[in-house]
Amino acid sequence: MAEAFEYAVKKDVRNNPIVREMDQARQRELWSLVGIAGFVVLVLLFSAWQHFELLRHGYQVEQMQKERASEEDAARQLRLEIETLRSPKRIEALALQQLHLVAPTRNEAIVIERVLPADPPDGSVIARR
């Protein structure tokens, strides 16, 4: 007896040309979700950026405070040095010993007073040359 040979006839169903209709509502929903997620990510990134900018500025401010304190201290040191050099005792010693200056005598030091002429009284006549 010959073997039974079964075969099936399969209908060749080609679905490729069938294009599924786009679900517009779902599509919109999807894009809005993407937009919201993107916005959230941007906000988070911005927040993080702000935080690190604040930290960076904080470091800069501290550095500038240190520099300012250092400059202020340098200014005080220089002021101290100036005042030390201005000591009357030191200057007098230099004048007398190194420059061989002497204190002015009474006749060499004259005090000048500014004399302001008084305003003429009302109704007077002033003779002029």
Add this chain to the structure above:
Amino acid sequence: MREPATDWRVTVKRRTIVAAVALGLWAIGIELRLVDLQVIARADLMARAERQQLRTIAAPAKRGDILDRRGRVLATSVDADTIYAVPSDISDHAAVVARLCDALVDCKDRERQGLADRLRRQKNFAYVRRQVSPDEARRVADLNLEGIGFLKESRRFYPKRELGAHLLGYVGLDNNGLGGIEFAYEKQIRGKDGKVQIHTDARRRAFSRFERPSDVPTGGATFELTIDEYVQHIAERELHAGVVENRAAGGSAIVMNPRTGEILAMANEPTFNPNAYRDFPETHQRNRAVQDLYEPGSTFKVVTASAAVDENVMPIDTLIDTSPGVIRVGGDVIDEYGRHNYGVLSFVDVIVKSSNVGAVKIGFQVGVSRLSQYVQRFGFGQPISSDFPGESPGIVWDPAKWTDRALASVSMGYQVGVTPLQMVAAVSSIANGGELVEPRVVRAMYRDNRRYAVRPKVLRRTVSRGTAAVMTTIMEQVVTRGTAKLARVPGYTVAGKTGTASKLIGGRYSGSENNVSFVGFLPSRDPVVALIVVIDAPHSGSNSGGMVSAPIFQRIAEGTLRYLGVAPTVDPAPPVLAARRNPSAPFSTANPDPVAIVSFVHDGPPGTIPDLRGMSARDAMRKLAMLGLSGHVTGDGFVVFQEPAAGASIEEGAVCRLVLERTQPVRPARATQP
């Protein structure tokens, strides 16, 4: 037989579910951990983070500066390096000590031993030396020693060294005032330390700071003194020269404005350097001018005579018989200095010749009750200035206990203890017409960019104007023909009185040790300064006030008047007149031949606007700010016009209008004979 093709979907589905569950569990685990960290353990973690990141550091207040009346710095603070060691980090202590001491140069054996002991104790911190100089810090830093570090501390410096040392005082290592103005006004000068909270990262770098309003440090107030640096220098120089020349134990000199009580100079010998006060004995640090008492001797006759004139007990033309040059009082004999016998003297001549017998007779006429009143009125027996916490009040006997002998002694300046400050303040009251003005050394205080001026304070009236005028005339004669001829200052009228008093040593008056003094004011008819010079125990031959103190007074007075630009009152040079060419158009840059503006800058009398002409805008505004005034500036260059004019009285908060032009400021012309 092959399985149906749909089985792979089931497999995929199963595997997907497993993967999803695994991912889900992982995500849940992470979420739970986040909740645990951020919610459950939040408080604990925040506290730990604060402990690690938050540090509180002290913000020390900067100690205020001390300036003279012209804004020149007498005391200031700068940061200095303090060297410290971490002994636990140092392996070879002996070697480190040796190298440190080599670098510090003046390291004595005691300091070396102390340092070695501190390092041996193996603690975490030990001072090596505090507040070192920049050179010392650099030398130690160059050694690069392990376990040695630096920190900044505020250190007080007195750039003029000994100048005004007793007035300024000094501070200790912890910046506490220990004497003088530093001590008297410690609370204001020190300021208030604060606190700052800083956030640090893992590398201990700070990135933010926070100060509570209540923790902000308050800088110390800056004090402007009445002292003039150059007048102080003159007084110290001449006092030192006088003490050395007369081989004296010490001395004091005070220069004061008799009208306002402002002390322009206060000098003491011996003196010290407040930058290194530990190197000087404590006796050098005493402010003799306010702390040491002395019996004033004949200078006190001014008080006796003032009482007599003011109370009209003796007209000044009264004749007083002082012969035979001695007087017996209560069993004691009082004689004249040098055993003179002046015979009959006028009231005036009793003071001019400084007759002890005459003074005793005047004192008896005045009487205990009145004389003690005038002693109190002139400020003796009580502190006279609030700027000197250590001021001695002096010694004045209770009048109820005055015997005749006591009255006689007080009349001629014995049995009463006074300070030089009290004496010069008393004589200043005669100089200014009879008002006792409180002597002061603080002129103004600067705080929060505002200037708080101290006003002159009149304590009381001592004598009437008429009495003051009479006493001035008498004291002029002391200088012109009396015991103080060496106090004459050419070109100026001087009024004063000498004093020579034996020192009380071991309960007995010494025959060889005296306190000699001269107190006076000049120009006598319009006094600018009152001055006292007191010399302790001179040994130069003639140890009297007229021979020792009067010349020192003369030198200080002459230098001071020249520096202050006070015109001579006797035979003054003819005035130099400077007039505008075109009075109607004040100042125009179109003028091709600008008129020479004779301008000099001086302060003028106190309480008046100084002459700002010739100054730059910056200098003029600075001067106005120091007087508490505002300025309105027009133009640029140098001040050629000011309103109010120089010499006008100062009104608080007034605005001074300044006109500036780019005229070349002209040197003051020499006076020429017409």
